Amino acid sequence: MPTLRGPHLRTPLTLLTSDRDALLRGEEGILAPGEDARYLVTRSGAVALSEEADGTLRAALETADPRSGSTQPLVLLGRRDGLRVLGVELGEGSAELDDPGRDLRDLRHVADLLDETDADLAAAAVAMGAWHRSMRHCPLCGGLLEPELGGWVLRCREDGIEQFPRTDPAVIMAVRDGQDRLLLARNAHFRARFHSVLAGFVEPGESLENAVAREVAEEVGVEVEEVQYMGSQPWPFPRSLMLGYRAWAPNAGELTLQDEEIAEARWFTRAELAAALEAGEVELPGPASMGRALIDDWYGGSAEA
DSSP states (O other), X not given: OOXXXXXXXXXXXXXXXXXXXXXXXXXXXXXXXXTTEEEEEEETTEEEEEEOTTSOEEEOOXXXXXXXXXXXXXXXXXXXXXXXXXXXXXXXXXXXXXXXXXXEEEHHHHGGGBOTTTHHHHHHHHHHHHHHHHOOBOTTTOOBEEEEGGGTEEEETTTOOEEOOOOEEEEEXXXXXXXXXXXXXXXXXXXXXXXXXXXXXXXXXXXXXXXHHHHHHHHHOOOOOEEEEEEEEEETXXXXXXXXXXXXXXXXXXXXXXXXXXXXXXXEOHHHHHHHHHTTSOBOOOTTSHHHHHHHHHHTSOTTO
């Protein structure tokens, strides 16, 4: 696949390398077994991986259908070297999960260790697995849903209504004040010492830029005056799309933290952040996240180098 150019902050999940072959999803027999079929197993955000000698992780593509006769849907993830790659989500308690040769790892924790040519394949598999796990019945009439178009559409048996995979847009923003300090916060639900930039979901009828301003005002009481789009990243846990921004609040005053949401927040200079990291007072997001990419963008390199 070609490298797409734009205002991207690169993370392990932003590189597109697989051909999704979307135009062939409706082809008869596209999910049928065959010598050209390979299967990628997922379970609740984890994906089957293999580890190379240098620690690099690769998608573990299996040659046999791992469902052992179950009716769990398959999903055409795309083609790799002329092979059809089919994703399958195995539910908790499935006998198939007892295979001792299958190594399932939580994608959000190991994305930075993945070979870059497998990251988008793993992200798509995890996202589609989550969708098929959660969408079993028609939200209008309760009828059973049947997969079509290579697993990318679910049609109700009763009323024929189609359901499509859902993506929830969320903004994530590195807010800077008039002294070019960065705002970092700890969500009340985060572990101790873990700090990141602010983020929140886009509401219906709202632009992305307005969502940035609203979330910052709600969470810390700061008025944002300018925003700049920096790139996007899939975050399939279970179905988010992170849209990254720089944001400036040159006249920021005292922080007013949102009750029961933000446990603590403060402005950092680069020297102060380096000192807090050295002292173990602050822990940052991992390198696979858009939050970390935005922090490093402000810092001028890896904040933990």
